[in-house]
Amino acid sequence: MMPVVLKSAIAIFKRDIKKFLSNPFIIMMALLSPIMFLIIFGNAMGGTLTHIPVGVVQEVPPYNDTPLFTSAAYQLNHISQGSENNAEKELDVTIYTDEAQAKQDLANGKISAVIVFPSSVSNDNAVRVYVDSSDSTTPPLIQAAVTQVLLELGANHPVIVDKIYGDITYIEFFGVGIIMMAIFTSTSFGGGIALIKDRENGIHEGYLVTPIKRSSIIMGIIASGTVRAFIAGFTIFWIDLLITGIILQSFQNFLLVLLVIFIACVGVTSLVVSFASRFSVQQEYQSVIAFLNLILFFTSGAFYPVIGMPGWLRWITLINPEYYGVDALRSILLRNQGLNVIGIDLVALLIFSMAMIILGVVTYRRTLE
């Protein structure tokens, strides 16, 4: 009895190993995933925040700088993060002369904080820190830096911190990222896999002999994928609001969210479809998609502010549609910013989508070869 059991077990073992070895691509992707996990996740998450853009400004009048302001601005600009030999600047200080202008830039997301120093004639000599609190990591860092500098200068001014968007919890920060993830997963298992399944099952052979054009195939699939992704993104958006307790500020914001989700869907779907247009085996496609999901999600800034990533990783964020989606959604939902701020994200998403559609059409295999 025993040998028979063993014999069959060995037969199954051999068959599985043969199948495993027969597809080097999948083996490679299986090894690559954890390595990339280490590199991307390790760098994207634990990174020290450097080069945080902050503005410093002195109260007016009078219009001449106090010694405290001059030295504090200099010191803030020269605080280092990390160990001695590869120390990086923590803050990038911009000196403003107009407090209103500085606050405007803060509201538009150009800088992360405004530090207002009291003038010589001020009767209230507190240092006011207005900080972008839409992520929970930067405000304590800026506050600590200001306190440290004042201590070094021997100034005993009190520090008043104003979190301009209130106390935003991590789940609120992270939640918008999940909307992008939902878009990606629904489109990769929707539009992309449908394309490959059709090819795998030979359904393609049926319609490649009709006069249908490559562009029609790609556009049709992107359109249907976008609808599917939109439904997923929209649903997760509501669930996100319910779970995190984010409150929509206005109806205009709601419309903006819809617009961002829609354009992000086009961008992500065209990326996925342009990948899918080359693959003919579901397994290969899935291993690539899992990999892509990982890279895009971790570099989107969903977990941790993009500013904390090393330079090379930030290059990936530049071509990552999820980054623009996350950024735009955060601007609307957490910072109540409008089209003037998110416009750049939408333009980037549209350019990205166009490039991917062209790539998909060009690389689509019109024949069976």
Next chain:
Amino acid sequence: MFLIFRNENTDDDGYNKKTKTEGKMAQMMDNSVGDDSAIIRIDHLSKVFAGKTKTVIADNDISFEVMRGEIFGLLGSNGAGKSTLIRILTTLLSPTSGQAFVNNYDITKDQEKIRSIIGVCPQNYTSDVELTAYDNLEFYGKLQNVPDSILPDRIMELLKMAGLEDRAYMPVSTFSGGMKRKLEIVRAFIHHPLILFLDEPTIGLDPDARREVWQQIMTLNKEHTTIILTTHYMDEAEKLCGRIAFVDRGKLLALDSMENLRQLIPAGDLIEIGVAHMDPLAEEAIRKIDLVNAVSVVEHMVTISATNGSRVITSILAVFEQYAIPVISISIRSPSLEDIFIYLTGKGIDSGNGTCNEAARRKSP
């Protein structure tokens, strides 16, 4: 048969005989098309699949022509290169070398134009099984640019043609193999293509379903459509095709009408006569009859090969009567495609692969 063939042309390169069709159908085609020229010309076409470990030559220097309005059969065993040839002609694969023209369009240059005049029913089922029969036809109708105004009527017409009108709104996953196949054949015909390619149209179907599919193919051919079908069933090629091309291991072995192919076998018709006993004198007498080529006696069976079996049979029976030998059974059979194929390739059509040949089994005595 619905086509009468007359062999008129001679060889051009050894085995590749061009046959001109002339019959009721052919004449009708002549009138409607204006000429009876070749609709497909294949010129020294080869296809090589270069793999990592080995290179497979699927089609090796094939040349032939298909005439307007005929039903043309590509016959060969599995892996003979039939499907590859069809895929090249339908623009799904590009040839490694050689040229081919479909309705005067070059297959490597005018793919778009070719795609709009052909209908293809691939070997595998390519209908979307989750959608209904109607939806599938509508999808293909739109891909083929059938005007929206006539599309619904056209779909119902096709469903009726396939006998599926009562199943129009049922998902294809509920269909039997034969129903799926019929749906695919009419689907390929939705835009009235000039040429219809059918790759193994009856593979895996039961005898009833096969007959229905054959009927359908013949009906479509009456609508001025040139039909090219591949098959490894002898009876199918024999029943449907005006001309037949034998393909084996990527090579074209023979191309001719059934009538002419039969004459390739020197033996002529086979007459088998069952007897209780046989007289050597009678055997000698039969041998002397005109048109008789060979006689052999194995136990109680006399096998006579004659050039024209049905005419000789009376003289043969007269000999048996003369020698008072009681005849138990008589059978005359023409050599089948199977016999021709064995003669040409030296093997049975399904030898070397596991599939069982329904046609061959039914034909065997």
